[in-house]
Amino acid sequence: MEKWWKNAVVYQIYPASFQDSNGDGIGDLNGIISRLDYIKKLGVDIIWLNPIYKSPNVDNGYDVSDYQDIQPIFGDLKIFNNLLKQAHQHKIKVVMDLVVNHSSNQQKWFVESRKSKNNPYHDYYIWKDGDPKKLPNNWGSYFSGPAWTYDKEIQQYYMHLFAKEQPELNWKNPQMRKDVYRLMRWWFDKGIDGFRMDSISLLDKPDNYPDAPNPANATYADAQPIVADGKRLGNYLKEMNKEVLSKYNVVSIGEMIGSNVKDALEYTGRNNHELDMIFQFEHVTLTPNKDKRLGKWNDIPVNLVDLKNSLSKWQNGLNKQGWNSLYWNNHDQPRAVSRFGNDSPEYRELSAKMLATTLHMLKGTPYIYQGEELGMTNNHFKTMADYRDLETLNAYDELVNKEKIVSKEKMMSYFANMSRDNARTPMQWNNSKNAGFTTGTPWIEVNENKAQINAAAQINDPNSVFSYYQKLIQLRHKSSLIVYGDYLELDPNDDKVFAFKRTYKKQELLVIINFTAEELTRDYNQKNADSLVIGNYSDDEITLIRPYEAKVYLFN
Structure with missing residues (x-):
């Protein structure tokens, strides 16, 4: 669709x-x-x-x-x-x-949440009873340290998977x-x-x-x-x-x-x-x-x-x-x-x-x-x-x-x-x-x-x-092959070149990418392509793949 x-x-x-x-x-x-x-x-x-x-x-x-x-x-x-x-x-x-x-701890829901366990906003966040000296579990925050902070005012822990100022919202609450x-x-x-x-x-x-x-x-x-x-x-x-x-x-x-x-x-x-x-x-x-x-x-x-x-x-x-x-x-x-x-x-x-x-x-x-x-x-x-x-x-x-x-x-x-x-x-x-x-x-x-x-x-x-990005964007806007074409990787174990095909309605793109500073040779039948669609060198050496070269061929 x-x-x-x-x-x-x-x-x-x-x-x-x-x-x-x-x-x-x-x-x-x-x-x-x-x-x-x-x-x-x-x-x-x-x-x-x-x-x-x-x-x-x-x-x-x-x-x-x-x-x-x-x-x-x-x-x-x-x-x-x-x-x-x-x-x-x-x-x-x-x-x-x-x-x-999560939200900020200064968000109005959390400000209300801390006032009382009976506050209607309390259950907007994840609170848990517990010993102030013993964390509810061993979870760590993405930003280092524990994923729980004890709130002395309400005498409960609240959960935060990120900073302690980012309490987790409780999605179980409709x-x-x-x-x-x-x-x-x-x-x-x-x-x-x-x-x-x-x-x-x-x-x-x-x-x-x-x-x-x-x-x-x-x-x-x-x-x-x-x-x-x-x-x-x-x-x-x-x-x-x-x-x-x-x-x-x-x-x-x-x-x-x-x-x-x-x-x-x-x-x-x-x-x-x-x-x-x-x-x-x-x-x-x-x-x-x-x-x-x-x-x-x-x-x-x-x-x-x-x-x-x-x-x-x-x-x-x-x-x-x-x-x-x-x-x-x-x-x-x-x-x-x-x-x-x-x-x-x-x-x-x-x-x-x-x-x-x-x-x-x-x-x-x-x-x-x-x-x-x-x-x-x-x-x-x-x-x-x-x-x-x-x-x-x-x-x-x-x-x-x-x-x-x-x-x-x-x-x-x-x-x-x-x-x-x-x-x-x-x-x-x-x-x-x-x-x-x-x-x-x-x-x-x-x-x-x-x-x-x-x-x-x-x-x-x-x-x-910048100009190269412009060209790539223009290609995508014009080509249903690029947008909708199926994908097929070539030579998955090649540790220097990433090559793949895109196919759509009897058309085929061949994409050849050199991820190294080496000069390489690969044959993907590119010599029989109808045209070079785009490449990052000013000319095309066909089977030669130069340092960090990228080239895209079209087969009609």
Whole structure:
């Protein structure tokens, strides 16, 4: 079935780092409005905004204190309405983040919840009786430390899988769910075009909150295997679809931490009436540290065979019934060209185009994270004073200072590879002092390579990374083969080349991608192709595959 979002390309905006309009060093809604022409020039169809709701900003807006108001540093509802109007005039749809697995501890529901066990809002959150010196279970927070905090006023623990200022909402409470659906309808009635739903796979916690397996003997266990994809989650999503989503022509995107292909088919299956597509995390979590206590923190290159296996599993698994969200990086992931490509001056542009080709030739909806279309890189901060991300700061405090599991130097190497702040440095618009992001002091330092990598140098250069993204987006808009074609991987065990086919109505695309700095030869019968559709070199050597080369052939 052809849905408007299937041939769309999404551009993700992290508002704090996109464009500052008033000199306070923080990006804002007026800044986004001022850059809509740029976004239109790129050619995307949708902008997805990370949270812009009122928030104490403990976790960069993912701790919402008022779901129906705008964070003052970003603007107000009047400015938002103007942004929505201007975007629609540019024929750009607007998707917002929905954060309803948890709220801020300053949200009015939680403020009321703490007043009394008999308060009608008390059951909007997950509270548990217990000894103040003995945690209810061994679950750890994603941001280090326990997943429970004792509240002396009410003499109970409350659950938080993220920061202690982000208490978990209780989805077992039907009245709480009704209030969530009410606020969703409020935004849709304003005219927004969809929601990306944060941590939505975590809504259903198991009854009685049993201990999680803890083979690493860490202080706190990884709760994800127990809390993700609970038995009631599908019912909650069906109810949300019935009460809200089905009543509007919108897109629904679920962030599914820990979900597998079978789960994704449940959530995005055509006849299940739940979500349109999901974000899964398998391909961006392929290199956990061998020391399980360190979790995601590592500086290990991703193995290509593992990467291909993961991407192919999801391409094949969701081919006929579900739908993939295609992404390399976002606000929670390091920069793609640094993680999966080569960010050296010699190969940065080639590998940025190579990664773009890979992603946009797969089946699903591509997401471009701000600056990805320029080939922006990781920041490689030198000191802890440069970092702002709560997850990074907490990990350093726990793993270096308290538990002394890893050295300061090694942890800095891990952060340079994996910290979320890699994606959160300001957008590089030009080569001025703050890259054109702000006239003030930026809330986080601009990457030092702004003179070499910026939008002003690329938008009119036909050979730039930006121009290459334009071409890929135009191809997707024109080609049903790229949007709807079936997927077939070639040579899964090739640890240097990723080759695959897309087939649709007697047409075939052959995609050949070199993930190395080596010159290689491969024969996939490309010499008999009818045409070269796109490639990141100016000419074509047919069977020769040059460093980080990407080329796409058409067979009619």
